[in-house]
Amino acid sequence: MNAPDLQKLVTTPMPFGKHKGVLLADLPGNYLNWFAREGFPKSEIGRLLALMHEIDHNGLGDLLRPLRALGDRQRAERPR
Known part of the structure; x- marks a missing residue:
């Protein structure tokens, strides 16, 4: 990690599947568990999904809170 x-x-949306467009950090635990049972894709997305599964499974979601806040501030400061 x-x-x-x-x-x-906290910045990458799910690129496919029933939760397409949802940030990886916001994917439901049961969806992450399904990947853990069936196998994660052999790609960077798969690696990130496996990481998110570990975070979710171990109740460590609060680790992402400061990063979410930083990302929100950066998005708000971008010129439109």
Whole structure:
């Protein structure tokens, strides 16, 4: 686990499936559990889904709270 990967969890939307468009950090636990049972994709998304599953499974979602706040501030400061 590293800081850039954690940042990706709060900024990367799910690119496919029934939760397409939902941030990886916001995916429901049962969906992450399904991937854990069936197998994560062999890609960066799969690696991030596995990381999010570990975070969710171990009740560590609060680790992402400061990163979410930072991301919200950065999005608010972007020129439109």
